[in-house]
Amino acid sequence: MTDIVNPFERLAGRLSEFINRPDHRVILPVTAVATAVFLNVTDGLFMERAITWRNEVFADTTAMRVGWVALCGAIGFGIGWFFSGKHKALRSMLLGLVLGVVGFLLLFDHGAMGWGSSTFLSVAAFIVGLGYWISGAASGLADRLSRTPTTFGDSKWADYAELYAADLIGGDGFLVGCVRDESGEWQTIHYEGERHIATIAPNRSGKGTTSIIPNLLIRDSSVVVIDPKGENAMITAEHRQEVLGQDVYVVDPWAITGLSTACFNPIDWLVAGDIELSDNAMLLADAIIMTMGENEQFWTEEAKALLLGIMLYVATAPQEEGQRHLGRVRDLLLLDGDDLRKLFMAMLKSPHHAVQSTGARCLQKDDKLLSNVMASVQAQTHFLDSPRLRENLSRSDFRFEDLKAGKMTIYLVLPADKLNSHGRWLRLLIQQALTVNARNIEVQPDKPVLFILDELPALGKLTMVEQAFGLMAGFGMQLQAVSQDASQLKRIYGEGWESFIANAGVIQYFGSRDRFTAEYFSKLCGVTTVWDWSTALGRSVGITSGSNGGTNKGTSDTDTVAAKQRQLAYPDQLMRMPKDKQLILIENMNPIMAAKRSWRATPELKDLGVNLRADNGDRLSGDSGQSLEDGTTA
Secondary structure, eight states: OOOOOOHHHHHHHHHHHHHHHHHHHHHHHHHHHHHHHHHHHHHHHHHHHHHHHHHHOOOOOOHHHHHHHHHHHHHHHHHHHTTTTGGGHHHHHHHHHHHHHHHHHHHHHHHHHHHHHHHHHHHHHHHHHHHHHHHHHHHHHHHHHOOOOTTTBOOOOOHHEEEEEEEETTSSEEEEEEEEESSSSSEEEEOOOOSSSEEEEOOSSSIIIIHHHHHHHHHOOOOEEEEESHHHHHHHHHHHHHHTEEEEEOOOOOOSSSOOOOOOOGGGGOOTOOOHHHHHHHHHHHHHOOOOOOGGGGHHHHHHHHHHHHHHHHHHHHGGGTSSHHHHHHHTTTTTTTHHHHHHHHHHTOSSSSHHHHHHHHHHHHHHHHHHHHHHHHHHTTGGGGGHHHHHHTSSSOOOHHHHHSSEEHHHHHHHHHHHHHHHHHHHHHHHHHHHHOOOSSOOOOSSSEEEETTGGGGGGHHHHHHHHOOOTTTTTEEEEEESSSSHHHHHGGGGGGHHHHEEHHHHOOOOHHHHHHHHHHHHEEEEEEEEEEEEEEEEEEESSSTTTTTTEEEEEEEEEEEEESSSSSSHHHTTTTEEEEEEEETTTTOOEEEEGGGGGGGTTTTTTTTTTTTTTOOOOGGGGGEHHHHHTO
């Protein structure tokens, strides 16, 4: 993406740059004098001989003219070559030599050569002195002409110097993108702040290879990452454990990565005697039961209350020892008739008020109402019938509480085709992980725990994520929310979707064909002021009648230059953004048009991860014989 600058502004800028070069402010007047002297001497000494030679040798005047044009072109090319930027040292040496010879003649030759040198140097000195001030005035005029007004806006693309001054080049913060420095070398942009990251990237736009995987390869803080394809784990798990020294857990119930699977049981969080026992159960119920519409609010709340009570019963009842997991909760929800009534009677005997309350309320409901509430809960817990998921939920190999205290990486792997049907499992784990670490504000790690929430809108509205973006930037956590377009966020989070943008320290936009998203980011880029050139043509015709009548015709044209407002980037430009480019908006910075570089094309990263393409599909498997600790193999 390049800014549009009118030709006059570009010409004035280049003129200013050319004149302001220190050597040019002296050499230009000298060159003018030298050229004039050269032409006069050439004309006086050689023109007559050249004409005679032409008449003798060339009978064809056409050939002579062509030869003369070629000779002048060669002379001009030679002069241009001599005054090019590559031969500054040679020019200085020859100029010094000429001045030395002329000065020697001026001082020691009292004849014609000495007087001629005196005249030449006098004229040259006069022109140099006058030219110095003329060039200064021309430089000031060029500067004024090239300076774009800011009447209607001053947005502009950030250049490398601006990024360097803001300490965004290099470092070990969140890797955002790449730009070239003045020498043409690639430099990485890193965000060292604690605010969150919002990434808007359509499908197949490279968000994994250019953003998620590079940060997993270099980030040495604890990380929780949603990994729909399992590729993030296959590429980076070995490096994060063996090189970065982290405890790595790949929670992969469907075993799509080929890595040993770690398990996690959310019910282990519900501990009898914990003062926040009921609150924790409510958070889990809120993650599982999703609101299906405003008209379904009553059934949603009733379903949450019933699920809360059943979960607390499984977590605390002595008779449930050995089967405290969500699979057991699902089994109890499928009871009917006398078995269901016996369950509610047993809940009345619980020492926990929330369990007693749930049992009492269910016994008070008439059969039809209770049946509808049970149907609502059952409909939203179908995912717990999956044998693979039930097994994965049966025990815990790690605790989310250890994310801040130590260095650990957790990959939550869910096949893309199961995001809709089993997305509640991811909601459950993300909700719990965020809550646990938000409460633990006493422990502040050196770097915030990074939560990479890929395909966030597919999980539905998560209240905890929305709150985290607005309130938890300083809680030792940093979130990267990834969405395919802004329309997805708006559809899921309603009018509050812009809080993801407003509270993000970094916004990445990889382009999209979505008009709403393109228009939104076009406005975020702001407006700038450009020169608007217009030409008006007019023609007049006058006729005089009578014996001396005649016709008068006239034409006129008027050129007008005025400042005009325009978007720094129009929506269609963003929609046609090259695949290797991205728009970056960083707090308190001008918009940045940066490059996206795949980790495989980055020399510093390509040897850190496992290249699945190069290995011809040889995905990290237990057959390699290398065992990663805590249930992960590579």
